[in-house]
Amino acid sequence: MEQFIEKVLISEQEIKQTVERLASQIDNDYKGEKIVLVGLLKGSVVFMSDLMRALKTPCAIDFMVASSYGCGTKSSGTVNITKDLAQPITDCNVIVVEDIIDSGTTLSYVLNYLKLKNPKSLKLCTMLDKPDGRITQVHVDYIGQTVPNEFVVGYGLDYSELYRNLPYVGILKPEIYS
Ligand code: IMP
Ligand code: MG
Numbered sequence: 001m002e003q004f005i006e007k008v009l010i011s012e013q014e015i016k017q018t019v020e021r022l023a024s025q026i027d028n029d030y031k032g033e034k035i036v037l038v039g040l041l042k043g044s045v046v047f048m049s050d051l052m053r054a055l056k057t058p059c060a061i062d063f064m065v066a067s068s069y070g071c072g073t074k075s076s077g078t079v080n081i082t083k084d085l086a087q088p089i090t091d092c093n094v095i096v097v098e099d100i101i102d103s104g105t106t107l108s109y110v111l112n113y114l115k116l117k118n119p120k121s122l123k124l125c126t127m128l129d130k131p132d133g134r135i136t137q138v139h140v141d142y143i144g145q146t147v148p149n150e151f152v153v154g155y156g157l158d159y160s161e162l163y164r165n166l167p168y169v170g171i172l173k174p175e176i177y178s
Contacts, residue, residue, distance in 0.1 A: 004176055005154075010145055010169040015127075015155060018144045019047070022125060023054035025142060026095065034058045035093045036119075038085065040110065041065045043099030046156035046164065047127040047144075051097060062086055068106050077135075079109035085117075094119040098126040099156045100147070101140060102133040111138065127155065128169065145169075151177075 010018070026035070034057070039048040041063050052059060065083035094114060101107055107124065114122055125142035132149035147169070153159050154166030159176065 004163070004173055005166070005170040006173045008168050008170045009147060009152060010128075010155075012167045014145070015050075015168065018127070019050045019054050022142050022144055023051060023056075026125070027056045030057045030093060033093055034060070035095055036060045036062060036087075036089055037095050037097050038089075038114070039063045039097045040099075040106070041083065042164070043156045043158070044097045044127075047099055048097045051125070060087070060092075062089075064110065066106050066110050068109075077105050079106055081110070081113060089114065089117050089119045091118070091120045093121045093123075095123045095125050095142075098124065100128040100130060100152070101126045101138065102130045104134050104136040104138040108136045108138045128152065128157075 037048060037052060037059050039045060039061065052061060062085045063083065064081060064085060066079055066081050068079045096110060096114065098107060111122065111124065123141040124139065126140055127144040129140060129143045129146045130149055131146060150171050151159065152169050153163035153172055154169045156164050158164045159172055
């Protein structure tokens, strides 16, 4: 698989340190409280499984699927929730867990949707942030690493459903796209 990767952006070791830093930030912020991690499928599963095991704070987990439809690789701004939460989150401390925030369109829709369920608190944690791609502003409470405006894969992130299982984050070779 490695022959398809142009460059490793974030190594396994750096990912591990990043997850530990995020987990201790969250543990500090929620002392004595319970939280609900809401992962957005499918990209967040790898990060979420590492994050939840690094947390000392008691946590429940749930998942959602939000799809944004549009032409090609850019989202249109129309977001559909195709799988909703399995449990109510009213009066819960909710942290939405995402793989990467690019345009911010998906996340701002999901956060507004979750607010309607009246959680006690609602925060956002992303492994990767691509601030140069932002179209819709969204407040991110916990950021793992900032990445340049390039298409990255690995650690849950895919290109055409592949490369999610790479243990690092890398940039695909351009010939893969053409
Ligand atoms: P947005 O913030 O609404 O543009 O959408 C973010 C979603 O697009 C992420 O959850 C990913 O699934 C996907 N995405 C954005 N940038 C990348 C990338 O560089 N590689 C893989 N998936 C990406
Ligand atoms: Mg995603």
